[in-house]
Amino acid sequence: MPVKKKKVTPSRSKKSSEALAKIRSLESEISIVIQEMEQTVRHFDCLSQFASLVASDASREDLIHGAQKLACELLQCEAAIVDLFDVPVAVALQAKVEERRVKSVLQIPLKIGQNTLGSLQVMNKVALLAAVKPGRALSSFDLGDQRLLEELGKQLAVGLENSRLRLKLKKSFAETVDVLAEAIEKKDRYTGGHTKRVAYYAVLIAKHMNLNAEQSEMVRLAAILHDVGKIGIEDRVLKKRAPLDEAEWVEMKTHPQLGFEIMSRMEGAQEAIDGAHYHHERWDGTGYPRGLKGEEIPLTARIVSLADAYDALTSNRPYRDGVEPALAYEEILRSRGTQFDPRIVDAFIEAFHVEKMGKGSGGSNR
Helix, strand or coil: CCCCCCCCCHHHHHHHHHHHHHHHHHHHHHHHHHHHHHHHHHHHHHHHHHHHHHHCCCCHHHHHHHHHHHHHHHHCEEEEEEEECCCCHHHCCCCCCCCCCCCCEEEEEEEECCEEEEEEEEEEECCCCCCCCCCCCCCCCCHHHHHHHHHHHHHHHHHHHHHHHHHHHHHHHHHHHHHHHHHHHHHCHHHHHHHHHHHHHHHHHHHCCCCCHHHHHHHHHHHHHCCHHHHHCCHHHHCCCCCCCHHHHHHHCCHHHHHHHHHCCCCCCHHHHHHHHCCCCCCCCCCCCCCCCHHHCCHHHHHHHHHHHHHHHHCCECCECCCCHHHHHHHHHHCECCCECHHHHHHHHHHHHHCCCCCCCCCCCC
């Protein structure tokens, strides 16, 4: 017998249609929730990356440019501007916004406590999310955008203040270095002139190692500070007009540690302090005060070490004449891989020829 098909009643068909419609509606809502969650995660990742930039030693320029780029990405807008009260309009570190009709603007203050540093402004929201929330007025910024911008603004304000304090600290450090350099000059005229020449040679070597401006400045400061400890050496030893005996050498070799004890109270450039402290260490580990070896020795110290040795070889002393630059050059090359870092010797070779680090170069006192 043929099987009779069950007749679907109108009420059952209606219920099925309604259930299907609810499922589709739920799928749509879930899709929106997923997209919003993904967007929230993206926002969090972006803000976390900027927080890392804030925690670094990034310059004010890098912080501002990073914040402008991130603001445009987070809020999907055409432009972002950071306006700081302490930056003249003519040189303001802002995004160069082309002349255009302003459709929407959102601006927040950049504040540290009760102190307002300036403002962060975004403009012209781009309608990219219409498919997620149909009917939403996407041509203007909303409360969610404001909260995102406020969070970014808080981080930027902290970064700008940290940058200001770092610059202030470095300025204070540089001023202290100048005072110490003057003290060295007054203590011993030879030591003072030697310090200037070592700084000159060290910066040239740093140049040919392609160090950036900040690294080169640390090298320069380390060179100026490298003989600070000689302030604590007795004049009978420091100014002796004959070679030092064994006991006097023991005393003279304390000057890196004496210098460190003086400089350890200073804040602002630990890299420069380390460079001065360890400038008598040797690449092969036979130096002093700690017998550091190879790359255990700070880079600044390795550079100052070679510059110091080159000037010592070419400079006149009360008890001997300096050698010709060409002979000092050969001596430095013979000490490649023993006293000196080979990489720094290579940079010295370039600097010697390109910068004319010989007689009359601006550094030699002969």
